[in-house]
Amino acid sequence: MKIGNVTLPSPFVVAPMAGMTDTAFRRLVKRHGGCGLVVTEMVSSEGLVRGIDRTLEYAEYTEEERPVSIQIFGGDPEKMAAAAQIVEGMGANIVDINMGCPVPKIAKHNAGCSLMREPEHAATVVNAMAKAVSIPVTVKMRAGWNDASRNAPELARRVQDAGAAAVTIHGRTAAQSYTGLADWDLVSRVAEQLTIPVLGSGDCVEPQQIVERMGSVSGVLVGRGVLRNPWILAQAADLAAGRPVRTVTLAERGQFLLDYIGLLVDERLGEVAGFRHVAPVAGSLDARAAAPARGRERWVINKVRALMSWYSKGLDGGSQLRVRVNAAESLRQLHEIIDEFFFAAGTTGDMVVLSA
Ligand SMILES: Cc1cc2nc3c(=O)[nH]c(=O)nc-3n(C[C@H](O)[C@H](O)[C@H](O)COP(=O)(O)O)c2cc1C
Numbered sequence: 001m002k003i004g005n006v007t008l009p010s011p012f013v014v015a016p017m018a019g020m021t022d023t024a025f026r027r028l029v030k031r032h033g034g035c036g037l038v039v040t041e042m043v044s045s046e047g048l049v050r051g052i053d054r055t056l057e058y059a060e061y062t063e064e065e066r067p068v069s070i071q072i073f074g075g076d077p078e079k080m081a082a083a084a085q086i087v088e089g090m091g092a093n094i095v096d097i098n099m100g101c102p103v104p105k106i107a108k109h110n111a112g113c114s115l116m117r118e119p120e121h122a123a124t125v126v127n128a129m130a131k132a133v134s135i136p137v138t139v140k141m142r143a144g145w146n147d148a149s150r151n152a153p154e155l156a157r158r159v160q161d162a163g164a165a166a167v168t169i170h171g172r173t174a175a176q177s178y179t180g181l182a183d184w185d186l187v188s189r190v191a192e193q194l195t196i197p198v199l200g201s202g203d204c205v206e207p208q209q210i211v212e213r214m215g216s217v218s219g220v221l222v223g224r225g226v227l228r229n230p231w232i233l234a235q236a237a238d239l240a241a242g243r244p245v246r247t248v249t250l251a252e253r254g255q256f257l258l259d260y261i262g263l264l265v266d267e268r269l270g271e272v273a274g275f276r277h278v279a280p281v282a283g284s285l286d287a288r289a290a291a292p293a294r295g296r297e298r299w300v301i302n303k304v305r306a307l308m309s310w311y312s313k314g315l316d317g318g319s320q321l322r323v324r325v326n327a328a329e330s331l332r333q334l335h336e337i338i339d340e341f342f343f344a345a346g347t348t349g350d351m352v353v354l355s356a
Contacts, residue, residue, distance in 0.1 A: 001036065001218050003197055004136030004165035006067050006093045008219070010036030012210060012233040015201055015223035016071045016096070016140070018042055018058075019306060023276070024263035026065050028256060029230045034237030036219065038065050039140075042098045043279075045074030045083035045111075051282030059090065059279045069094035069138065073101060075110030075121070077128035084129040084137065090277050094165075095133060097125065099141040099155075102174035113174035117145050119155045123162040130163025140168040140201075140221075143186050146175035150183075156190045156198070167194065168221055170201040188216035207235035207245060214240070227310035230256055254342020257304065257311070261334065264300045297331055304334060317341070 001008045014021055014029055016039040026038040040059055047055040061068045070092040074080045080097070087095040099122060101112030108114070115122040122139075129137045139159045144150035156167045169190055171182035182202025191198035197218035204210045205225040210232070213220050225232050231248050238245045268276070308325045312318035321341050328334045 001197060003037075003094060003138060006136055008036035008067060010034055010233070010237055011199075011214060011219035012236050013037040013039065013199065013219055013221045014226055014233070015039060015221035016041055016098075017223050017227070020227055020310075022058075022303070023061050023065065024260055024267065025230075025307070027062060027263065028259055029226060029233065030065055032231050032234045034234035037067050037069060037094075039069045039071050039096055039221070042071045042073045042101065045072045045076070045079045048072065048083040048086045048279055049079050051280055053281045056279040056281065059087070061090075061092070061277050062275060063277075067093040069096045071096040071098050071140065073098040073106055073111045075115060075125065077125045080125050081128040081132035084133045084135075086279060088133040088135050090279060092135065092277075094136050094138055095129065096138045096140055096168075097129070099139055100170050100174075102142070102177050107174065113142055113145060116141055116151060116155055116174070117149070119151065119158050122155060123158045126159045126162040126164050136165030137163060138166040138168065139164050140170070142174055143169065143171050143183050144173050146173050149173075150186065152186060153190050153193060156194055160194050160196050164196060166197040166199060166218070168199040168201055168219075170221075172202060184213060184216070191217045205229075205232075207232055207239050210236040211239045224310060227307065228313050250342050253311075253315075254338050257307075257338050257342070258335075260307065261300060261304060261331065264303055265296070265331070300331060301328060301334060 001011045012034055014026055014035055018041045021041055029035055030038065040061060043058040044055050059070050070087045072083050072087065072095060074083065084095045098112055099115045106112035126137060126139060141152055141155060143152050150173065152169050159167060169187045171184055171187050172180060184200060187200040199219035199221055200213055200217040201221040201223065204213060204220060204222050205228065210220050210222060222232055231246065235245045305326055308322055312322045324337045328337060
């Protein structure tokens with residue numbers, strides 16, 4: 001599959017998820033295989049242009065993750081074009097526009113899904129960006145703003161005409177947020193109409209579902225399913241290739257968490273120059289430099305807690321695991337809990353079957 005001049009080794013994509021799909025998580029998913037593209041957490045165009053460092057780390061990525069798409073949000077065509085140039089300068093393969101975020105804090109600034117309410121303006125944003133950069137500009141949108149305005153088909157045509165190289169549709173409206181089901185019929189209808197690749201997103205939690213959805217789209221973005229099962233893209237690739245689907249043991253699931261903790265603990269420490277692609281920061285003081293040890297420990301614990309709320313779903317004893325992880329106060333405790341749950345004698349070879 002190609003998006004503009006970027007070839008994706010697989011049509012299965014890690015969906016952008018704010019607060020969840022950081023570079024450490026994406027690298028680990030990528031290492032398990034089957035992943036054709038990763039998209040960063042959304043980052044503010046305003047923040048990128050002004051060089052405010054608090055939010056800029058969301059745009060960071062490492063070489064191992066390529067091809068990488070950096071997702072930006074905003075509603076001002078000039079600022080979005082300038083932000084796209086910064087993204088291109090960071091060496092990203094693709095710049096993606098968030099037209100799906102329903103959160104009022106974002107939507108009220110004429111950004112995120114509120115761009116879907118002004119199709120002409122949305123097209124102006126795409127056009128300004130497409131003219132400003134030579135990397136592909138893509139759009140991720142929802143089915144529409146609400147049930148009375150399911151305008152993804154019309155908007156997708158417009159952004160294609162304005163220069164978008166691909167469109168992803170999450171088949172829910174902003175009003176639905178995450179309730180109900182994604183409307184894949186609508187996604188398929190858009191895919192039939194457009195000449196650029198159309199990717200779909202929503203409710204794929206089993207590898208079979210990803211492969212089935214490929215019947216009507218060029219690619220599938222998987223969000224919550226990857227948080228629950230980081231091997232899901234590799235398993236979908238197995239299925240698509242007619243290979244036996246790989247199984248994942250409890251110990252392997254435990255190791256994923258240990259690897260995630262390890263990458264977070266070491267983040268920015270002793271990394272060689274160029275390892276991490278970062279956005280330019282205004283001023284000389286870079287607050288992204290290593291945090292004090294205690295602050296870092298708290299940050300890692302909070303990250304693992306956030307992942308655990310998804311990762312433990314469907315696991316036998318998952319809710320008790322969640323409670324224990326939420327009560328952990330130190331990395332040492334976290335390690336003990338993981339050891340006990342995932343590596344206890346006699347269970348390490350168990351294959352994990354996640355229940356629905
Ligand atoms: C915690 C969370 C954070 C998300 N953050 C973003 C985001 O930053 N940008 C975006 O375009 N979509 C975001 N999404 C939407 C997902 O990319 C995806 O389209 C949606 O969750 C439906 O797919 P799924 O059912 O596979 O999760 C987020 C979803 C979740 C659950």
